[in-house]
Amino acid sequence: MSAKGNLTIKNEFKESDKNGVYRAIYSRRDIRGQFHGDTISEEVLSRILHAAHHAPSVGFMQPWNFILIKNFKIRRAVHEAYKHANSEATLMFSEDKREKYQKFKLEGILESPLNICITCDRNRFGPTVIGRTANPDMDMFSSVCAVHNLWLAARAEGLGVGWVSIIHNRELSEILCLPENIVPVAYLCVGYVTHFPPKPELESAGWLPRLSLEKLIFCDQWKTDCQTNWPKLYEEVQSYRNSYQE
Secondary structure, three states: OEEEOOEEEOOOOOHHHHHHHHHHHHHOOEOOOOEOOOOOOHHHHHHHHHHHHOOOOHHHOOOEEEEEEOOHHHHHHHHHHHHHHHHHHHOOOOHHHHHHHHHOOOOOOOOOOEEEEEEEEOOOOOOOOOOOOOOOOHHHHHHHHHHHHHHHHHHHOOEEEEEOOOOOHHHHHHHHOOOOOEEEEEEEEEEEEOOOOOOOHHHHOOOOOOOOHHHOOEOOOOOOEHHHHOHHHHHHHHHHHHHOOO
16 A cells, blocks of 8 residues: 555555556567467466456457467468458558568468457347447457457567458458357467567558657647646656656
8 A cells, every 4th residue: 555645545556566567568569570489388378368358348248259270271271361461451552661561571370379369249148238339339349458458468478469450351250150240350379479579560660650648648628738738747748758668
């Protein structure tokens, strides 16, 4: 228990525990090409799946399923689907970026020891779910929360995770024999890695810069900036950004 000013914070984590959470957040990377062949033990795999299963979900719907893919024939089919979608994607970029795009390794489907597809069952517990009445896509967002829980737990275990988003859902659904009401949300490549890059690959490559958080925070309404309307927060955000290294 710690006291800050006149406020006693009863449920705060110990400093070492907090540091572990933040370290996992700041050192998490989208891994594509650093996998090596070590097998993931069932004990570790169970832990990260439990972490994913404890994600927040709308109306406690828990719409996710986890398809664990070791079969190399299935993974080759997924890889072919990726190559098809990636060929389409290449043509969408301007000529000055196309060559650079083609040099990126954007998946580790065959190199990683395990692939996991996290899905969303849009019919789980019926058509009316608490919290999904006004926004029917909240079940999809819940499954994304499961993805992120798994990703952070995996990082804490020393496992790399890469999200392969360049696949058409219809092709992935056919390969994995998904029923019509089951939507593939994330296709993940999971495994131990040689290293975690110090920065996200696309940032290091100069593809896009990391945006400054203080420029993304508004107060009360859109484009009402915090520098003017909440200067102390603005200063703290700037100060914190300068105090950590990823």
